Amino acid sequence: MIEFRGVGKRFADGTDAVIDFSLVMPSHQVTVLVGSSGSGKTTILRMINRMVDATEGAVEIDGENVATLEPVQLRRRIGYVMQSAGLLPHRRVLDNITTVPRLNGMGRATADELGLSLMDTVGLDRSLARRYPHQLSGGQQQRVGVARGLAVDPNILLMDEPFGAVDPIVRADLQAELMRLQRDIGKTVVFVTHDIDEAFLLGDQVVILATGGVIAQKGTPAEILANPASDFVADFIGADRGRRSLRIVDQGGRRIVVDGDGRAAGVLTDDSAAR
Numbered sequence: 001m002i003e004f005r006g007v008g009k010r011f012a013d014g015t016d017a018v019i020d021f022s023l024v025m026p027s028h029q030v031t032v033l034v035g036s037s038g039s040g041k042t043t044i045l046r047m048i049n050r051m052v053d054a055t056e057g058a059v060e061i062d063g064e065n066v067a068t069l070e071p072v073q074l075r076r077r078i079g080y081v082m083q084s085a086g087l088l089p090h091r092r093v094l095d096n097i098t099t100v101p102r103l104n105g106m107g108r109a110t111a112d113e114l115g116l117s118l119m120d121t122v123g124l125d126r127s128l129a130r131r132y133p134h135q136l137s138g139g140q141q142q143r144v145g146v147a148r149g150l151a152v153d154p155n156i157l158l159m160d161e162p163f164g165a166v167d168p169i170v171r172a173d174l175q176a177e178l179m180r181l182q183r184d185i186g187k188t189v190v191f192v193t194h195d196i197d198e199a200f201l202l203g204d205q206v207v208i209l210a211t212g213g214v215i216a217q218k219g220t221p222a223e224i225l226a227n228p229a230s231d232f233v234a235d236f237i238g239a240d241r242g243r244r245s246l247r248i249v250d251q252g253g254r255r256i257v258v259d260g261d262g263r264a265a266g267v268l269t270d271d272s273a274a275r
């Protein structure tokens, strides 16, 4: 479990990016931090692996204050996936994936075997192993980024807008893949996005942030949808625009769910029939 207790971050220029932030991110669950630009999401994420150091309060991993841990060691046991994959352009796919295990002392043959099996895990064809990042599509590059994040078999995976730079179809694909993967591997995932739909799709716990990392609301997607805590939240999740209000219409005897614009969202099935 990751716990923030009264955490603040004031940057050297005096910017208070995060003010008195407290939150528990439970183990084996996906916590999504969502909020508009500049709300402090990335700063909060980076305080977990000490890419940014808190200036107030404490960040703890399983009860251990990260301030007492050596930053390089810490980063080598926490997976980190960033926007636009952040791959090393002059290194082949397989070498990108295995960089950190190699730095940790793993032999080349073992690391290569691990890298290839991680390519399977994230749905990348092994034939791409010897390519360079620029020879891959954006979606493939993101998959390499996820494989690299998983390469040290971390308990914690930090993902900062990992699917922000790809088109909507590839993005949906990557989201589905991450959900499948998470069902198998059950990591403690902290995921940053500014897209509320992505947050509701992926998050076990969704945390909606206002400027300064102020928690406007946290809960499961269902809890937030059922009871937005404020006008700010209602506006952010689109509740007031009718986007979230679904209706049932009869279509040739089947019950179709349509959204506020009348677009079909799915077919209503009877849960009791499945039991």
Ligand SMILES: Nc1ncnc2c1ncn2[C@@H]1O[C@H](COP(=O)(O)OP(=O)(O)OP(=O)(O)O)[C@@H](O)[C@H]1O
Pocket: 011, 012, 013, 015, 016, 017, 035, 036, 037, 038, 039, 040, 041, 042, 043, 044, 194
């Ligand atoms: N190194 C820095 N020095 C000074 N201010 C910074 C620094 N890094 C971030 N900030 C400021 O801290 C605030 C929070 O930034 P942060 O990147 O955490 O927000 P974010 O919610 O992740 O935004 P985005 O969605 O745009 O990535 C912003 O006002 C930003 O300008």
